[in-house]
Amino acid sequence: xxxxxxxxxxxxxxxxxxxxxxxxxxxxxxxxxxxxxxxxxxxxxxxxxxxxxxxxxxxxxxxxxxxxxxxxxxxxxxxxxxxxxxxxxxxxxxxxxxxxxxxxxxxxxxxxxxxxxxxxxxxxxxxxxxxxxxxxxxxxxxxxxxxxxxxxxxxxxxxxxxxxxxxxxxxxxxxxxxxxxxxxxxxxxxxxxxxxxxxxxxxxxxxxxxxxxxxxxxxxxxxxxxxxxxxxxxxxxxxxxxxxxxxxxxxxxxxxxxxxxxxxxxxxxxxxxxxxxxxxxxxxxxxxxxxxxxxxxxxxxxxxxxxxxxx
Amino acid sequence: xxxxxxxxxxxxxxxxxxxxxxxxxxxxxxxxxxxxxxxxxxxxxxxxxxxxxxxxxxxxxxxxxxxxxxxxxxxxxxxxxxxxxxxxxxxxxxxxxxxxxxxxxxxxxxxxxxxxxxxxxxxxxxxxxxxxxxxxxxxxxxxxxxxxxxxxxxxxxxxxxxxxxxxxxxxxxxxxxxxxxxxxxxxxxxxxxxxxxx
Numbered sequence: 308x309x310x311x312x313x314x315x316x317x318x319x320x321x322x323x324x325x326x327x328x329x330x331x332x333x334x335x336x337x338x339x340x341x342x343x344x345x346x347x348x349x350x351x352x353x354x355x356x357x358x359x360x361x362x363x364x365x366x367x368x369x370x371x372x373x374x375x376x377x378x379x380x381x382x383x384x385x386x387x388x389x390x391x392x393x394x395x396x397x398x399x400x401x402x403x404x405x406x407x408x409x410x411x412x413x414x415x416x417x418x419x420x421x422x423x424x425x426x427x428x429x430x431x432x433x434x435x436x437x438x439x440x441x442x443x444x445x446x447x448x449x450x451x452x453x454x455x456x457x458x459x460x461x462x463x464x465x466x467x468x469x470x471x472x473x474x475x476x477x478x479x480x481x482x483x484x485x486x487x488x489x490x491x492x493x494x495x496x497x498x499x500x501x502x503x504x505x506x507x508x509x510x511x512x513x514x515x516x517x518x519x520x521x522x523x524x525x526x527x528x529x530x531x532x533x534x535x536x537x538x539x540x541x542x543x544x545x546x547x548x549x550x551x552x553x554x555x556x557x558x559x560x561x562x563x564x565x566x567x568x569x570x571x572x573x574x575x576x577x578x579x580x581x582x583x584x585x586x587x588x589x590x591x592x593x594x595x596x597x598x599x600x601x602x603x604x605x606x607x608x609x610x611x612x613x614x615x616x617x618x
Numbered sequence: 619x620x621x622x623x624x625x626x627x628x629x630x631x632x633x634x635x636x637x638x639x640x641x642x643x644x645x646x647x648x649x650x651x652x653x654x655x656x657x658x659x660x661x662x663x664x665x666x667x668x669x670x671x672x673x674x675x676x677x678x679x680x681x682x683x684x685x686x687x688x689x690x691x692x693x694x695x696x697x698x699x700x701x702x703x704x705x706x707x708x709x710x711x712x713x714x715x716x717x718x719x720x721x722x723x724x725x726x727x728x729x730x731x732x733x734x735x736x737x738x739x740x741x742x743x744x745x746x747x748x749x750x751x752x753x754x755x756x757x758x759x760x761x762x763x764x765x766x767x768x769x770x771x772x773x774x775x776x777x778x779x780x781x782x783x784x785x786x787x788x789x790x791x792x793x794x795x796x797x798x799x800x801x802x803x804x805x806x807x808x809x810x811x812x813x814x815x816x
Contacts, residue, residue, distance in 0.1 A: 355711075409716055
């Protein structure tokens with residue numbers, strides 16, 4: 308759904324993007340992680356047609372972002388890192404204006420605004436001035452506005468920044484719901500625990516390029532879109548080769564990543580499949596010390612990938 | 619109707635200056651016409667023996683030039699901040715990623731800023747009618763003066779909008795707009811007076 312290939316952008320001699328590549332499948336909730344100045348916002352701005360790339364290609368839904376910006380705008384909803392609102396409008400007027408700006412027909416406009424009010428939980432504040440809303444409510448209003456025209460792709464640049472814990476939980480729930488409805492979401496954030504909770508995959512970006520974690524992965528697989536697929540982290544003593552061989556011989560299991568004393572394994576199927584894998588490992592004299600269905604912490608991976616550089 | 623025009627007009631009329639400016643504008647024009655009337659009609663003995671038509675022409679010219687000067691001062695206020703305010707309150711990205719074209723956004727800003735200045739022009743019609751009452755001028759003079767004022771104001775609003783799109787902050791856009799308006803006005807006035815028959 309989103310295909311970015313070797314994209315480059317520079318500002319006054321500084322390379323904001325220096326050949327970044329990214330592929331996001333339809334229906335994914337894809338995270339984008341990197342330190343400040345890594346190029347996340349520039350990438351988002353290129354994808355939402357606000358900035359032209361110097362070279363490389365960016366396509367959304369098969370449409371070239373540079374050459375078909377109007378068609379792309381129909382497909383996407385973009386929420387910038389510091390979204391603004393019209394403080395002197397009422398909540399309803401704000402949504403109605405953007406419904407008109409997205410050229411919704413009068414019948415669709417009414418339904419879209421009502422649904423946006425319901426989605427944002429602001430139905431009872433329809434007539435209140437936007438300036439009276441809390442920061443979290445304003446963020447919800449902007450997200451509701453972004454969804455007015457039913458975009459198939461959502462581009463969210465740091466949407467959780469400044470939100471309190473409850474608002475962050477609500478945002479995560481809403482994003483999961485949107486993904487379940489089939490919306491493809493690309494989200495950048497510094498709040499790694501949030502991304503870990505909701506994303507299917509996370510791409511690492513640094514200095515405008517694809518970055519890699521300590522295991523050499525530029526895209527971290529957190530969960531898959533298919534049901535009944537789980538990812539396990541297995542820690543073991545000694546060489547992991549026998550463990551890899553055993554996992555590879557098990558039906559429905561495959562090794563996603565491996566290193567000294569650890570493996571990330573994907574298991575498809577019911578609980579019996581998981582138990583069978585663990586039994587095979589133990590009977591195969593692999594010294595398992597941890598068998599955890601939580602993938603390694605994103606914070607830990609982030610630290611491995613970017614920690615040294617930032618110190 | 620262009621949604622930008624509706625939004626802009628709604629926002630402008632909600633501001634305090636939405637009613638304050640027309641009120642101050644009318645007060646200023648009223649003071650000018652009163653001052654011009656007494657200057658035109660009274661001689662050094664405090665008596666008036668000037669013909670009505672002469673008074674009408676004098677009042678009309680004074681009003682037309684005063685109105686143009688006042689509106690030239692106000693036009694940059696409305697247009698120079700029109701786009702910078704979207705940058706300052708971080709709403710421009712929302713507009714540019716909507717299905718509104720850049721042309722629609724520009725036209726919405728231009729029309730709404732010009733309409734507010736035209737509102738002032740319309741509110742001054744009762745004051746202008748005082749000049750009519752004295753005679754000496756016809757509908758054509760009023761029409762041509764009004765049309766010229768509208769064209770000048772539209773040009774100045776366009777300059778203000780250009781500055782607004784170039785600069786990031788309203789204060790810079792407004793300052794450069796004013797400098798441009800003053801420069802154009804002074805140069806035009808110099809050419810006008812130099813080319814006028816002696």
